[in-house]
Amino acid sequence: MPELPEVETARAVIAEAALDREIAAVDDSDTWVCRPLPPGQIAAALVGRRLVAANRRGKTMWCDTSDDGPVLSLHLGMSGRIVVTDPDGHPVEGGDPVRGLSAVSPDRDPVWDRFTIEFADGGVLRLFDKRRLGRVGLDPDLTRLGPDAGQVRASDFRVRMSRGRAPVKARLLDQSVIAGVGNLLADETLWQARLDPHRRVDTLDRRDLDVLLRALRAATKRAIRRGGVHTGEVIAHRKPDGHCPRCGSPMARATVGGRTTWFCPVEQV
DNA sequence: CCATATGTTAAAAG
DNA sequence: ACTTTTAACATATG
Numbered sequence: 487m488p489e490l491p492e493v494e495t496a497r498a499v500i501a502e503a504a505l506d507r508e509i510a511a512v513d514d515s516d517t518w519v520c521r522p523l524p525p526g527q528i529a530a531a532l533v534g535r536r537l538v539a540a541n542r543r544g545k546t547m548w549c550d551t552s553d554d555g556p557v558l559s560l561h562l563g564m565s566g567r568i569v570v571t572d573p574d575g576h577p578v579e580g581g582d583p584v585r586g587l588s589a590v591s592p593d594r595d596p597v598w599d600r601f602t603i604e605f606a607d608g609g610v611l612r613l614f615d616k617r618r619l620g621r622v623g624l625d626p627d628l629t630r631l632g633p634d635a636g637q638v639r640a641s642d643f644r645v646r647m648s649r650g651r652a653p654v655k656a657r658l659l660d661q662s663v664i665a666g667v668g669n670l671l672a673d674e675t676l677w678q679a680r681l682d683p684h685r686r687v688d689t690l691d692r693r694d695l696d697v698l699l700r701a702l703r704a705a706t707k708r709a710i711r712r713g714g715v716h717t718g719e720v721i722a723h724r725k726p727d728g729h730c731p732r733c734g735s736p737m738a739r740a741t742v743g744g745r746t747t748w749f750c751p752v753e754q755v
Numbered sequence: 756c757c758a759t760a761t762g763t764t765a766a767a768a769g
Numbered sequence: 770a771c772t773t774t775t776a777a778c779a780t781a782t783g
Contacts, residue, residue: 565781615780652772
């Protein structure tokens with residue numbers, strides 16, 4: 487489920503529940519998720535230290551470590567979640583208040599744990615990721631990430647968004663332009679802004695770009711507050727026979743930016 | 756078996 | 770050379 491809002495929730499969970507706890511052991515044996523580092527390298531870097539801060543830009547998280555240790559980077563990929571447990575093994579859930587993982591969820595099956603930190607107090611932090619597209623590493627390179635979608639300034643947004651002639655949705659999804667927007671948040675934002683996902687960025691005027699940024703900020707804040715991008719107004723209508731929740735027109739499906747795209751062909755122009 | 760999936764990125768195409 | 774699109778990645782699910 488991870489787009490910017492879900493990642494922010496995961497970051498907040500780490501910040502509130504995983505900091506300043508001594509790390510006793512680390513399982514970094516999944517060489518796909520932890521590539522290209524060899525097994526044991528992340529463990530060697532973390533054991534004996536503590537996480538001291540949890541940061542995020544777009545969908546990338548990183549944690550500073552004590553004693554001038556290296557930075558731990560975490561990316562949830564397409565299906566990753568962060569679970570932190572207290573010393574009694576009880577999960578400290580942030581995240582989706584409606585559909586959050588529960589202690590008895592089948593999603594708890596450890597076969598899908600791709601990376602685990604065991605704290606000296608008995609609790610753990612783990613990356614749970616069925617699809618295995620998440621990534622864990624050390625000292626991440628953030629230079630190829632644009633400014634966070636929730637913090638980018640209007641003037642910067644306009645310049646970055648309007649360069650070139652890609653479809654506006656493809657540009658929203660480009661993490662080097664704006665970091666954090668995924669497929670669902672892009673559809674929600676464009677629907678709120680009443681912009682056709684196909685619109686080439688060079689056809690957007692300043693008014694369009696300001697409307698788009700307002701929609702992006704609102705959709706992002708709302709998704710964080712309500713527990714995820716799937717709580718967006720139009721998301722439930724992204725399906726065959728779905729209808730625009732504003733005007734009732736049948737939703738249209740297309741591929742834009744390489745991703746399945748749903749939009750209202752009447753209102754989004 | 757086929758299609759689809761909330762992400763990233765190397766390779767190909769333009 | 771730079772920008773944009775496609776394909777592939779690993780895995781689960783309908």
